[in-house]
Amino acid sequence: MTNVLVTGGAGYIGSHSCKALAAAGLTPITYDNLSRGHRWAVKWGPFEQGDIRDRSRLDAVLRQHKPAAILHCAAFAYVGESVENPALYYDNNVIGSLTLLNAACAAAIENMVFSSSCAVYGVPPSMPVTEDMPYAPISPYGRTKMIVEGMLTDYGAAIHSIVLRYFNAAGADPTGETGEDHDPEPHLIPRTLMAAAGALPRLDIFGEDYPTPDGTAIRDFIHVTDLADAHVRAVRALLAGGGSETFNLGTGSGYSVRSIVDAVERITGRKVPVAMGPRRPGDPAALVAAPGRAQERLGCTMSNSNLDTIIKTAWAWYQRGAR
Numbered sequence: 001m002t003n004v005l006v007t008g009g010a011g012y013i014g015s016h017s018c019k020a021l022a023a024a025g026l027t028p029i030t031y032d033n034l035s036r037g038h039r040w041a042v043k044w045g046p047f048e049q050g051d052i053r054d055r056s057r058l059d060a061v062l063r064q065h066k067p068a069a070i071l072h073c074a075a076f077a078y079v080g081e082s083v084e085n086p087a088l089y090y091d092n093n094v095i096g097s098l099t100l101l102n103a104a105c106a107a108a109i110e111n112m113v114f115s116s117s118c119a120v121y122g123v124p125p126s127m128p129v130t131e132d133m134p135y136a137p138i139s140p141y142g143r144t145k146m147i148v149e150g151m152l153t154d155y156g157a158a159i160h161s162i163v164l165r166y167f168n169a170a171g172a173d174p175t176g177e178t179g180e181d182h183d184p185e186p187h188l189i190p191r192t193l194m195a196a197a198g199a200l201p202r203l204d205i206f207g208e209d210y211p212t213p214d215g216t217a218i219r220d221f222i223h224v225t226d227l228a229d230a231h232v233r234a235v236r237a238l239l240a241g242g243g244s245e246t247f248n249l250g251t252g253s254g255y256s257v258r259s260i261v262d263a264v265e266r267i268t269g270r271k272v273p274v275a276m277g278p279r280r281p282g283d284p285a286a287l288v289a290a291p292g293r294a295q296e297r298l299g300c301t302m303s304n305s306n307l308d309t310i311i312k313t314a315w316a317w318y319q320r321g322a323r
Contacts, residue, residue, distance in 0.1 A: 016173060167250035214256050
């Protein structure tokens, strides 16, 4: 079996990716410090507890498992928190990634898939967003992703890398084996479901005067299982001898905040209490990917990323409650 080290493999995206890797005949080795991941989410391969900033621990794990590739998902990923505590983000996301890169080079691991973000674009000049648009991050989180992308470019002689820039990951494993479990929960769809279930008093909507059909902001949502499939395709491309590339992961279609609320109400049969507030600084009216490159070169289909499937799987996961 071919081993793949998955940093952050006990997290939301990491655990779905581990399941997809195992289904593809690869062995995911989850490497996670469990500061934000969950031990219950490690189900598809060995677990190694450790921090990406711990070089000696990384060296030991790489020696033991000898992975053919690294899927690097470990990162702090709350934009607001990054503004409040940028040092935390530079230490974990940047220093941690540098430590991982150096450990990979020492172990002669030549392939890495990096979980990046559309946050590197900031407020793009036009829609849809293409991979050749300039960097313009507006948060420390986005800047840390930009910096790590640059590091991968600079390490290109030793490590072939595929950078995957996510738009909005959502939904849950259709079989209910893993799903989204953040504390606090910052993301729109689970917060809308929480408001529908009465776990939140209301859903705050920021901005109702955008130049969009219903006045609320539009975002591109991708089902997490489609995201996981893209990770497998990226790993396979590198193992087949492919070179370094960068891909947007989105659908090319956007949904407004109001349309998310309407869909949640329709699917759950429950009213979502909302409170309208002013726009947040830096939030673009729309953020939608141009997905063609990933479709053409990786074969991504995004077949689960329709809004009903996203919400139905997220709602089923939320209703299970017990992890």
